[in-house]
Amino acid sequence: MAVIEVDDLTRSYRAASGIWRRSSKVIEAVKGISFEVERGELFGLLGPNGAGKTTTIKMLITLLLPTGGHARVLGQDVVKDAREVRRRVGYVFGGDRGLYERLSGLDNLKYFAELYGVPRRDQGPRIGELLELVKLDGRERERVEGYSRGMRQRLHIARGLLHKPEVLFLDEPSIGIDPVGARELRQTVASLVEGGTTVLLTTHYMFEADELCDRIAVIAGGEIVARGTPAELKRGVSGGSVLEVEVFGSAEDSMATVRSLPGVTSVVVEDRGQAQVLVVRVDTGAEVTQAVLATLGGVPVGRVATREPTLEDAYVELVETGVPA
């Protein structure tokens, strides 16, 4: 049985604008999405800003009531059995809000342990264990005011795990964490999943999603535009390979010509320091390197390389074309 079942879930907001003459506009943030997450799976929800990821998560953790459709978590309806859902899920969001600044890290954890009904005799050991897990042991008696961003984020994670949730919702947990911290976070998440926790993760870092997620749904404009394993998404979008040509000069001029070459599916120009990089997606079997170089004429060219498409390539293409799957 799926642990998270989302069926035609919809949420709109009424956004008021103006002070005197209240006009309200309806924003459809989530437009009837459906997906399922199996027990023990790590499911990624990817999508551009404002796609509806946070809105979806907030409906699943009972902070927002859906305006349409249904969702069940661990077999419990998120509207009718909200209390039961709350007891069994954990929620961690990125950023440095959501903590009591004037209390110590330890007091923050104690409070939430109480809120989640962690039995008194288990609280001490559980908090100790989590502090160790997120590497805050030794700093727990300091006030949160003085914590760095990464420390706050780690405290958040400890908070979200206090009651050993069966399903964990992570909304951009790695935002603002340094690379080493982010790597440790990925390890923590991976080991939770190994221990049987089901995780729903949103992130804007594609390598993170690629490394962690068993399956992914890409959401744009409130609709799911693609879904599958990272490998499927990479293959599914354009197939073939990616040709990258480093150009010292204006690469934009030749974009149109390159795009019209046979075998080329798409072209993007990225700025990388002094150079611009022409990222050309190429059909399987087509050989366009020479043709592309020819179109550049006299513009000096640096490194030329062909590589496998990454999840980011797939993502950019999906989000830019935005055709619902």
Next chain:
Amino acid sequence: MTAVLRLLLVGWWLQLKMRSRSAFDGILAIVYPLFFATSVLLMYRQGGSESALIGAAVGASVLGVWSAVATTASTSLQQERRLGTLELLVAAPTRFALLVVPMTLAMGTIGLYSLVATLLWGRFAFGIPISLGHPLVFALASVATAVGVSLMGFLLAVSAVRYRGAWALGTAFELPVWLVCGFLVPIAALPGWVRPISWVLPPTWGVAAIRHAAFGGSPWGDIALCLLLSVLYAVVGTWLSGRLVTSARTHATLALT
């Protein structure tokens, strides 16, 4: 049941810790009631009898409790919203009301300090002889008053979970409640139609109880009424908070956006 009591106790203690840690709030809480007490006592010393002066000191002290609770209670959930913790509180399996009650109880506790400070100030700076006939009864009346004020604060506080503008309620009600509960002016001096409003506000009975205790009368009836109304406020507030949280989930007002 014990779990609920524990939750209330832990919540109260942490809230007290949090609220007593800001230097600015601390100084304000210490100094503000004294200024107020001074003005009131100077005014009453002009023409009043000794008993009027004692009455004024008691009134000013309860006023301190109410002032400590009114504005802070109605702004506290907006503060949680700003901290980003409001959503976390709602997402927890515990009934929301049980998280808000300790907040206002902590405020009421800080208010008790203000009550004691005002009385001591009256005693030593103005020489007002407050003979605590039965210190224990007096203390009990004060605690009952603080509880009543806290639960009134609770009712104010929960509105802010749904309405982001509700933080202004405390300021709006602060002065009217001074007047209507007869902190400084006897209720008998107010127009007749105001009286029923006074009767349903717990502090009315709280001040009456403390006055009786100070003048050696029997405060028990007033204490009982004050506590009874407190329970009523707790029940209404709990019901209301359930409704308002649901409404906040419908209208998406738990987050700042």
